[in-house]
Amino acid sequence: MAGRTVLKHTRVYVDGYDMSAYSKEVGELNWIFATEEQAALSDGIKNVLPGHAAISPGAINGFLDNTATVGLHAVLSGGTGNRTVMIPIGDRAAPAEGDPVFAGQFEQLDYKAAVGGVYVNASLTLGNWSGQAASLGYDKPWGTLLHELSAETAANTANSGLSSDKETSSTKGGFLVYQITAAAGSGDYLATISVDDSADNSSWLALANATTGELNCSTVKHGVVALAKTATVRRYLRWQISLNTATSVTFALAFIRPE
């Protein structure tokens, strides 16, 4: 779907955990380029050029919830760390393939409990892009949700129809962001998440280097995989999974594509 939406269809995934059931607000989702107004003697007006981008998901406000392993307090009360964050925004429904997603790796700067109202609330601030992030080469946080958070038990053979906005192939690379929240199978629940691309939404190939590599999904997994900045990415994209000892993997996958 496209069009307007409301907050209740936003989800928050952090470090392989779905924080949506513990969160009440998120944002502002910042994407701001540094500017410095200057003018040459002969210019008719002061003017600017954009410098470094500053990108941050801002604050997450929620309930202080100490549910073992997965609650907001259990996951994030450490107060600091390089966090893999995905914030998909569903269009008048829960996020689905093709919906916009704000994603990246950001430094957590605090974790605070506020007492005084009826509920005990907790909030945390996610600062700018992490110096420990997988890539410092991209300056864009908004991409496309290639796979909504749900379980898959087989490889993807469907045509996604998820096209670049400019409806053409690009040679500007991009990066994928993934969150694996659960899995089933035997042994270490081994599986690989990846991205396919296509020129025509019919004939698909694995997008070179756009893969998590084989992961032990018996525990949550998350991360960013960046392509070379000149990598060719064809017009259409779709999610892909290769199951080894895993029989089911619950994951969300986004791809951020410079235009």
Add this chain to the structure above:
Amino acid sequence: MTANTGRTVSKFVQFNVSDSGDTLRSIPVDSINDVGLTYEEMDVTALQDAIKNVLPGHPSCVINITGPVDTSVVAAAGTLSGSHTVLSGIVGGYTPLSLDVKIGIRQAWDGEPQFGITASATSGFLCTEYKVNPQTSKYSAKFVVMGGTAPAWGVAAET
């Protein structure tokens, strides 16, 4: 009782701080703001990076509380002591204080989340403000960290 998990409400929160005799006391509060650590954001961006990027620096922690002025005598932690009795004895002092904010999960605290520090000779909190508003019969107080040991979240009571 055993520890609960999940959401909770403020009525199960307990605020404890050392009195002037270094004994932990529970005092009445009606608000505690910003319990936790805040890390400074250090810019480590190189000119060649596409994006501004950061790493966390030192954390800091300031705790502000408000509550009713109460001149009751002190009691063992877990039973409320007089807020005025405790706070008026520690404001402006240089002896590190233990501090323990216990957040009971839908019950009186029992091994559930808590934030604070057990003071040592060189680390703990100091009370730097204690103000009473006669119109409302309420107080406000401020606690800052002394020394190099950070308070932290845990599930074991401070002493």
